[in-house]
Amino acid sequence: MLQLARISGASPRNGQVRRRDIRQRGEVRSARSANLRDAQASHLATEGSHLPTEGRPFREQSERVILDPNLHQKQGINHLNRVLGWYPFVAEDGKAVVHLSPEDWQVVADTLFAMNTPRELVPDAIRDYRLDKGRPAIELTTEDCVIAVEPF
Numbered sequence: 001m002l003q004l005a006r007i008s009g010a011s012p013r014n015g016q017v018r019r020r021d022i023r024q025r026g027e028v029r030s031a032r033s034a035n036l037r038d039a040q041a042s043h044l045a046t047e048g049s050h051l052p053t054e055g056r057p058f059r060e061q062s063e064r065v066i067l068d069p070n071l072h073q074k075q076g077i078n079h080l081n082r083v084l085g086w087y088p089f090v091a092e093d094g095k096a097v098v099h100l101s102p103e104d105w106q107v108v109a110d111t112l113f114a115m116n117t118p119r120e121l122v123p124d125a126i127r128d129y130r131l132d133k134g135r136p137a138i139e140l141t142t143e144d145c146v147i148a149v150e151p152f
Helices: 002-008 014-045 070-089 102-112
Strands: 095-100 127-132 137-141 145-149
Touching: 002 102, 070 145, 095 102, 095 137, 102 127, 102 137, 102 145
Parallel strands: 095 145
Antiparallel strands: 127 137, 137 145
């Protein structure tokens, strides 16, 4: 019965223990926050910090930092590579039509037109791309073919 009372929280001392535990946890939390602030302050004072220090100029504006693509962009680039692998089988007279599922087509459209994907991440074989306004199609221009990517 005594063990059941402890598990259910019916012990008369339980309220006091909880308040003390909460107070101790708060003190530990405050100490952790203080340590974190100290660590951040020491990091900012180090030579490799992101803030400008004397003798280290800001990065030039002309330098372009290419961030790693997110998962959506990676999947869109993967679909583009698959399109580039398939278009030679359906190409006729310098034109090809490749069909993707509506979801995959939307991922490719987002990657190329909505997510500011850097040109460096688009496969090199694609020289130019545009969205056809008259129909739901993305036109990819390669060295020897114009590929229309359409949803089926």
